[in-house]
Amino acid sequence: MKKYSALYFSVGLVVILALVILVFGIFFLNEKDPRETYNTFYLRFTQVSTLVLDDPVKVNGVKLGKVEKIELSGHRVVVTVRLRTDVKIPTDSEIRVQNIGIMGERQIGMILGDSTKYFTPGDTINGQFDAGIAEALGLAGEVCDSTKVLLESVKQALGQTITNPEFQERFKTLLVKAEALEDRTMKLLNTTDPQIKKSLDGLNQVTVKVNELIDGVKPPIDNMFANTDKLMGNADKLMGELDGVTKHLDVLLANVQKKINSKDNTAGILLNDRALHDDLVKTIHSADSLFRVILKDGLDVNVDIF
Structure with a gap:
C-alpha cells in the first residue's frame, strides 16, 4: 500500500x-510575462504587405508589444497591437509598418512625439506604410516584364528594318545616291568657288569706289546746302521788303480813292455831278442816233448860193 x-x-x-x-x-x-499587463490599440494602414501575427511592436527601437490581429476594414487594414501599460503614445507620434529584413520581415515602429496629449487604450490610430524589399522585388518584376515587352518591340522593329533584306537593298541604294549627290555637290563647289571669290573681290572694289565717290561729293553737297540756307535768308528778307512795298501801295491807293471821291478836284467833280453825267449820256445817245441815220440814208447836203 x-x-x-x-x-x-x-x-x-x-x-x-x-x-x-x-x-x-x-x-x-x-514572450509574455505573467507579471506584466498590456493595453490594446488599433492601428489603421493603407496596406501592411508581409506583416503577420506576433510581429514585434517597437517604441523608439525598444520592443514593447506585438501584433495580435490583422483584418481588413473597408478600404483600410486595421492592425490590433498589444502594448505594455507603461507605454503612453502622444498624439503627434509617428507609427509605421517598417521593413526589417531582406526576406520581407516587418514590424510596427513607433516614434513618440512631444505632445502632452496621449491616445487612450482602445483608440484607432492612423499609421503609414514604408516600402521594403518585397515592394522593390515586385517593382523589379514589373520592370522585367516591361523590359521584356520593350525588347520584343525592338526586335520586331529591327526585323522590319535593319534585318529586313528589302530594307537593306533600299538603304544601299540610298547610300549610292547620297554618294553621287556628294560628288556632284563637290564638283559644283569647285566650279563656282572661283567665280564667287571673283564676284566678292569685284564687290569689294565697287564698295571702295562708292565710298570714294561719296567722300568726293560730300563737300559740294554741304556747300550747296549752305548756299541754300543763305538764299532762304535772303528770300525771307525780300519777302519783308515786299510786305513794306505792299503796305505803301495800300496807303497810296487809299489816298487816290480819297482824292477821287473829293469834290475839290476835276475828277471828283465829274464823278460826283449827276446832272453832268445825264447830259453826257443824252449827248452820246443823240450822236449814236445821228450816225445810224447817216449810215442808213446817207448824208444829204443842201447848199444855198446867194
Whole structure:
C-alpha cells in the first residue's frame, strides 16, 4: 500500500511539474510575462504587405508589444497591437509598418512625439506604410516584364528594318545616291568657288569706289546746302521788303480813292455831278442816233448860193 502511495505521489508531482513547465513554456514562447499587463490599440494602414501575427511592436527601437490581429476594414487594414501599460503614445507620434529584413520581415515602429496629449487604450490610430524589399522585388518584376515587352518591340522593329533584306537593298541604294549627290555637290563647289571669290573681290572694289565717290561729293553737297540756307535768308528778307512795298501801295491807293471821291478836284467833280453825267449820256445817245441815220440814208447836203 505504501508502495502505491509513493508511486501516485511521484506521478502527481511529475504531472504538476509538466503543467508548470507547459505554462511557463507558453508564456516564454509567446514572450509574455505573467507579471506584466498590456493595453490594446488599433492601428489603421493603407496596406501592411508581409506583416503577420506576433510581429514585434517597437517604441523608439525598444520592443514593447506585438501584433495580435490583422483584418481588413473597408478600404483600410486595421492592425490590433498589444502594448505594455507603461507605454503612453502622444498624439503627434509617428507609427509605421517598417521593413526589417531582406526576406520581407516587418514590424510596427513607433516614434513618440512631444505632445502632452496621449491616445487612450482602445483608440484607432492612423499609421503609414514604408516600402521594403518585397515592394522593390515586385517593382523589379514589373520592370522585367516591361523590359521584356520593350525588347520584343525592338526586335520586331529591327526585323522590319535593319534585318529586313528589302530594307537593306533600299538603304544601299540610298547610300549610292547620297554618294553621287556628294560628288556632284563637290564638283559644283569647285566650279563656282572661283567665280564667287571673283564676284566678292569685284564687290569689294565697287564698295571702295562708292565710298570714294561719296567722300568726293560730300563737300559740294554741304556747300550747296549752305548756299541754300543763305538764299532762304535772303528770300525771307525780300519777302519783308515786299510786305513794306505792299503796305505803301495800300496807303497810296487809299489816298487816290480819297482824292477821287473829293469834290475839290476835276475828277471828283465829274464823278460826283449827276446832272453832268445825264447830259453826257443824252449827248452820246443823240450822236449814236445821228450816225445810224447817216449810215442808213446817207448824208444829204443842201447848199444855198446867194
